[in-house]
Amino acid sequence: MPHSKHKPVLLNEVLRFLDPKPGFRYVDATVGLGGHAVAILKMIEPNGFLYGVDQDGDAIEWCRNRFSQYENKFQLLHCRFAELGERISPDSCDGVLMDLGVSSPQLDRGERGFSFMRDGPLDMRMDQNRNLTAEDLIRDMRLDQLLTILRQYGEEPKALRLARAIVKQRQITPFTSTGQLADFISQTIPSRNRKIHAATKAFQALRIAVNEELETLENGLKICFGLLKKGGRLGVITFHSLEARIVKRFGV
Numbered sequence: 001m002p003h004s005k006h007k008p009v010l011l012n013e014v015l016r017f018l019d020p021k022p023g024f025r026y027v028d029a030t031v032g033l034g035g036h037a038v039a040i041l042k043m044i045e046p047n048g049f050l051y052g053v054d055q056d057g058d059a060i061e062w063c064r065n066r067f068s069q070y071e072n073k074f075q076l077l078h079c080r081f082a083e084l085g086e087r088i089s090p091d092s093c094d095g096v097l098m099d100l101g102v103s104s105p106q107l108d109r110g111e112r113g114f115s116f117m118r119d120g121p122l123d124m125r126m127d128q129n130r131n132l133t134a135e136d137l138i139r140d141m142r143l144d145q146l147l148t149i150l151r152q153y154g155e156e157p158k159a160l161r162l163a164r165a166i167v168k169q170r171q172i173t174p175f176t177s178t179g180q181l182a183d184f185i186s187q188t189i190p191s192r193n194r195k196i197h198a199a200t201k202a203f204q205a206l207r208i209a210v211n212e213e214l215e216t217l218e219n220g221l222k223i224c225f226g227l228l229k230k231g232g233r234l235g236v237i238t239f240h241s242l243e244a245r246i247v248k249r250f251g252v
């Protein structure tokens, strides 16, 4: 599927909630392929403004091409949403959208290292400028650190068995590819449900750790909220229960 045909998640709900109007100012804090952004841009014409933010350089490049015709109404910012306090004035926006999780190009392209379905380097960095990869984590973490990540970020019930097996195996062969790790996990803790890959939870755990997703979300919510004018709206689409918990706690 061409990226531009990609259908953004909960588009109608997002538009109903944010209620973009001509002249309004918005932040798409996770612009990705720009599916939500294009819809918001159309609704705020002719004199509204949208910031498109992503920590992934590929997403920024993609949107630079996609939105070239919106030159004076759209600005791309390559950073984490928790860093927006330094890039956008406080109390200046009518709405902020955060659509959390990985994008389809991140998952679909094996070389990004997110997928247990497509072989590639054990990378998982959303921001390719950062140093720490999943390969580094798997190689360097102590048993207790690996166990904590698998339990807390993956909610993996067989975390102890898996963490012990990884620590033992890496002394024989280092883990360097997603396919190698996924196969090892399938052999160590086979899934009882054929529809769910045994590596699903462990891959989620590693991805969250590599990208410091939960810490960034906690900070990002405060920062993004601070960008809003009085009466502005912050919309967050969560992907898993760990994120949802943080967002609900913030909203209380």
Ligand SMILES: C[S@@+](CC[C@H](N)C(=O)[O-])C[C@H]1O[C@@H](n2cnc3c(N)ncnc32)[C@H](O)[C@@H]1O
Residues within 6 Å of the ligand: 008, 009, 029, 030, 031, 032, 033, 034, 035, 036, 037, 053, 054, 055, 056, 059, 079, 080, 081, 082, 099, 100, 101, 102, 103, 104, 126, 216, 217, 220
């Ligand atoms: C689910 S996709 C967003 C899809 C987008 N709404 C669309 O319509 O195409 C999530 C995007 O958020 C980005 N992202 C995740 N965490 C981020 C963070 N802390 N700061 C900035 N971007 C982030 C990812 O790189 C990814 O491109």
